[in-house]
Amino acid sequence: MSSGRPGAAASAAPGAPAPGDGETGGRQAIWDERYRARELAEPAATTELIPGPSRALQRLSSMVPASGQAIDLAGGDGGDVLALAARGLDAVLVDGSAVALDRASAFADRRELPLTTVRLDLAGRRLGEVLDAVGRPRPAVVTCVSFLDRDLLASVAADLPGGSRFLASIATTTNLERNPRPSARFLLRRGELFDLVAGPGSDRLRVLHRRQGWSDDRHHAELVVEAR
Ligand SMILES: C[S@@+](CC[C@H](N)C(=O)[O-])C[C@H]1O[C@@H](n2cnc3c(N)ncnc32)[C@H](O)[C@@H]1O
Numbered sequence: 001m002s003s004g005r006p007g008a009a010a011s012a013a014p015g016a017p018a019p020g021d022g023e024t025g026g027r028q029a030i031w032d033e034r035y036r037a038r039e040l041a042e043p044a045a046t047t048e049l050i051p052g053p054s055r056a057l058q059r060l061s062s063m064v065p066a067s068g069q070a071i072d073l074a075g076g077d078g079g080d081v082l083a084l085a086a087r088g089l090d091a092v093l094v095d096g097s098a099v100a101l102d103r104a105s106a107f108a109d110r111r112e113l114p115l116t117t118v119r120l121d122l123a124g125r126r127l128g129e130v131l132d133a134v135g136r137p138r139p140a141v142v143t144c145v146s147f148l149d150r151d152l153l154a155s156v157a158a159d160l161p162g163g164s165r166f167l168a169s170i171a172t173t174t175n176l177e178r179n180p181r182p183s184a185r186f187l188l189r190r191g192e193l194f195d196l197v198a199g200p201g202s203d204r205l206r207v208l209h210r211r212q213g214w215s216d217d218r219h220h221a222e223l224v225v226e227a228r
Contacts, residue, residue: 024121028097031097032098035076035100038077039102044077044103050082054079055216056145056169057079057084057143057167057169060224063165063209063224064087064141064165064167066087067088067140068089069138069139069141070089070091070092070139071092071134072084072093072142073147074094075104076095076097077101078100080143081104082113084143086111091116092134092136093117094117094122094130095120096122101117101118120133120134124149125151125152126159128159140165141166142164143167144167144169148186148187148188156202157204160225165227166223166225166226167224168193168197168224169221169222170187172187172189172221174190174219175219188221191212192221193222194223198225207223208224209224210222210223210224211223
């Protein structure tokens with residue numbers, strides 16, 4: 001399923017049925033198309049523009065463990081996961097777009113960073129299923145930046161292994177006051193991230209950081225928790 005070779009890619013997990021309905025498949029095709037256009041404009045094998053980490057990961061970097069396994073969910077073409085790999089974490093990129101994963105692998109090769117990529121449809125999955133599919137049952141940290149799946153978030157309290165951290169940064173509907181995209185269905189309501197992940201009944205999570213607000217002209221909810 002996985003390999004420590006730089007840029008080595010694995011595809012959809014055996015035994016993990018693709019929940020992708022027509023809508024999910026259609027959306028993934030849209031993401032493939034976006035990354036294909038990016039690849040045409042800036043081929044990963046040659047461009048000088050190797051992606052850096054998101055502003056969210058930069059803001060929260062002090063809360064990322066210094067070693068261990070890191071899994072970046074819906075990490076696109078790898079800006080965040082490459083930063084985690086460069087810090088020395090054993091990094092795994094999970095995304096539904098094969099085109100994005102190929103770009104991330106090419107960037108990893110160019111930087112001589114070990115990276116495992118896993119193509120997986122995350123829609124409606126529990127975190128535990130994802131960790132099993134990825135073959136990393138006890139990661140030091142799981143990151144989720146700019147990707148909203150409420151089922152996944154609601155499973156964190158039960159499924160995050162003891163000692164592991166979960167770090168999320170996702171835009172809220174307030175973002176629409178200044179930016180037309182992402183559209184409302186990809187946005188959290190105010191207070192929703194905390195309620196989904198660490199609301200009542202999630203006593204096994206310790207909240208290390210919680211914030212909602214504007215930064216870089218985007219309105220985000222951010223949360224970092226650690227399972228006891
Ligand atoms: C807004 S991008 C965020 C990428 C990266 N986390 C970042 O902050 O730059 C959303 C990513 O989610 C992925 N994605 C969307 N739906 C998905 C799904 N159902 N399963 C897996 N990945 C999905 C897309 O391919 C895309 O790379």
